[in-house]
Amino acid sequence: MSQRSPAKSLSENQNLLSQNLSDTLIEAIVSGQIAQGEKISEPELARHYGVSRGPLREAILKLQGIGLVERVPHVGARVVQLNQQQLLDIYSVREALEGMACRLAAEQLSTIQLDELKKLLEHHQSYLQQHQGKAYFEQQGDFDFHYLIIKGSANQRLVNLLCDELYHLLRMYRYQAAKQVSRPERALKEHWAIWQALADRDGELAEMLMRRHIARARKAIEQQHQTNLTDQSLEAQASATHIQGVNE
Amino acid sequence: MSQRSPAKSLSENQNLLSQNLSDTLIEAIVSGQIAQGEKISEPELARHYGVSRGPLREAILKLQGIGLVERVPHVGARVVQLNQQQLLDIYSVREALEGMACRLAAEQLSTIQLDELKKLLEHHQSYLQQHQGKAYFEQQGDFDFHYLIIKGSANQRLVNLLCDELYHLLRMYRYQAAKQVSRPERALKEHWAIWQALADRDGELAEMLMRRHIARARKAIEQQHQTNLTDQSLEAQASATHIQGVNE
């Protein structure tokens, strides 16, 4: 564990220690303060945050529910290590769930909510033109758009699944992964198309567009993975050649 | 709380108290031993199962993660009370997720797994012809079919979401709800159609059929709800008339 934040300890606690703890831990994991695959030591963390092991264990259990950590009986918990396959799995789930959310939102969104969405997209558009697509909108902005639609589905279970469980995993990936190939212009275009379908109350189309939107992101990850593998093998080849050269 | 099972207490514990506890609690809730909406008293349950409150709390926390109980800080946990809307929400989620599972399964299922599925359906068919569609296959049999497909998707996250989280909620509903209108013959027919699409490796069709299959079940619930409402209002009307009659 590399220098956890200097003991913000009791943090902005209103009450409920374990609640705050799990939030703090989520941030620590998502931001990489606790690395992927790292062991979570109960005594160490308890000391660090200045709490007993009881609330800490409860927080860890919650993280396990979210899927951020995995626990083995009598051995302990470690932060999950997202491999490419798991990431792709998540995107398949997202495609299914957010597609459904979009379909429902087309029926449920109020005109006010539709307006908010429109303003959000206009904001993104102007930002994109001015800043040539900087990181902020590729991340937070994208989240905002999807968030509003999910919430607009008015399906509480859908909202929980996407916003509470999968959300943090995606954040962790986006935060820590090698910067993915991002095409903010294209993404924005797709967002507009989705918005149009929503405004037309065309749930079927909205679902299809959202699914394609996410499926494209999934494919991009897949391709990047291929690229990485190629790079790696090239690198390994070069390295091997180099060593060979040295040896001879 | 109406007579919990006579203290099977430590149950078939291998090790890991909280693990066994959560399983035991899940069964108790699903089967209705602990009623929907009932308060979960930590001291009482701890006494009943002969454990400390520590493991019990962990088990409750897990149930919360599954969605079987809801907790309010400093107040406690109670078993969720599924209303019609929440049930319909679950079916929407199922439609999305199992649809995706079916699409993936079409690509992933081995010929052996396809054969297993076929045998299962043949078994159901013969049973149905012999027993005129008794309850077992409407419940467990249906679960088995969906289970195999979900597992066959080879998407671990999908499997977890459906088999660990939503599964118990559905069981609780099916176990406790007023018997739903069930059409085992039609369901079996739909299962066969899905199987055919899977065998043809037609993921797109398989997804569509599965979604329709679940959407139909959802509609049946919706209609039954309408019926119940009508019955209720009729009943209320009759009752009111009766009272009126008595008063006059």
Next chain:
DNA sequence: TAAGCACATATTGTCGACAATTATTTGATC
């Protein structure tokens, strides 16, 4: 030298007790 076993250490699982908060009862007032 490598493999296997015994011991020591550390970590996780469980427990009982205390503190903080909520629910209930009691009593007083209108």
Next chain:
DNA sequence: GATCAAATAATTGTCGACAATATGTGCTTA
């Protein structure tokens, strides 16, 4: 008799300590 307030009781949240299990170390033996 009803309503509100205070005191009591009960429940949840947190803590520290002990028991059970896993990990690491050093020694023996093939």
